[in-house]
Amino acid sequence: MTVKESRVFYLNQQTEGLPNVELGEPNSTFRLVTEELQPLKENEVLVKSLYFSNDPLQLGWIRKASYENAGIRRIFPGEPMGGFGLGQVIESTADQYKPGDIVNGALNWADYSIVKAGALTGKIPDSSLPLTTSLSTIGLTGLTGYFGIYGQVKEGDTVIVSAASGATGLVAVQVAKALGCRVVGITGSDEKCKFVVGLGADACVNYNDPELIEKLKQALGEKGTCDFFYDTVGGELLDKVMTLMTKNGLILVVGAISGFKDVTKMYVKNWPQVIASRLTIKGFIVSDYLHKVEEARVNLTKWIQEGKIRNDSSVLNVIDLTEESKFADIPKAWALILDENKKPGKVLTKLADPE
């Protein structure tokens, strides 16, 4: 093995609210250690980290409280912290990977991870698309936006997308437009609304606007009601949008980001509206659709090439930590997704270029 050691982030303690991403404090969420790399066992791969995907989902993995049977990953104190990432194979005892391959999958927050071959999603196919596509537009978040819309809506539907400037929302907006829907985004600022309209949405409304419901109604056009709500926010916003649903409309519950700081904020109170409007509320987890990833890849690639889906730097926020001394900032780069002032787009952390 040519590489002898790696810097690795471990979970120091689980969080109740937001994580403390400072290092070396009594309540630090993470700790950084340098450790020796062990020789590879059978069917293992040594991967050099290139990019990490920063996802709100990871907060659920390290939280004290979680949902029973939700099937979500958990990370406990003393275990390496990680997430979805893109890396380059340095050494492999697995038949399907060889040094130099670019792979994605579950990687530790480390310079190098030793992973079981099964923890990798696969090699990045040769493509004219930028490498980062496999962590953004055709990564977990892009696929969430895709499967949250494709097969769920029909041409001519009125669709509302919440958190529309975020990584999943921005893809959901564009897929719904590509399928011929009238699309209205919701975000937390007028500036972000401009971004969403720039993606092709017919309209976008700032959820802080005191006339939110009236403006959404207008934005829905002649119909004035919403056939399909792609929701990643929950709580008060969901309560409000429920009043705008078409009779027999469908609400796809993809996330509940309003409860990330305080879980009580994600609770829904407008239950009678579900009865009055005969609504269907459907929970969604992207991993249920993995058998259709190839089809999604083909469609998304075609739409990117046709200019219907943006896949350039305007939908990415790349935090560059390639400088050796910046490695310790990995938790801070991740925590940007929990910041109220998060910029539009998918947040990625860059550690290195492929060799």
Ligand SMILES: NC(=O)c1ccc[n+]([C@@H]2O[C@H](COP(=O)([O-])OP(=O)(O)OC[C@H]3O[C@@H](n4cnc5c(N)ncnc54)[C@H](OP(=O)(O)O)[C@@H]3O)[C@@H](O)[C@H]2O)c1
């Ligand atoms: N079910 C699944 O399979 C699946 C898969 C991936 C992600 N998700 C979920 O989808 C959600 C979005 O993920 P993402 O990767 O798109 O995140 P992201 O890129 O970090 O974007 C999240 C957006 O949420 C908005 N937001 C944050 N707090 C809010 C609040 N209190 N009220 C309203 N909007 C708020 C922010 O924009 P504003 O300026 O608009 O507030 C932010 O841009 C998360 O809840 C995540 O867990 C679910």
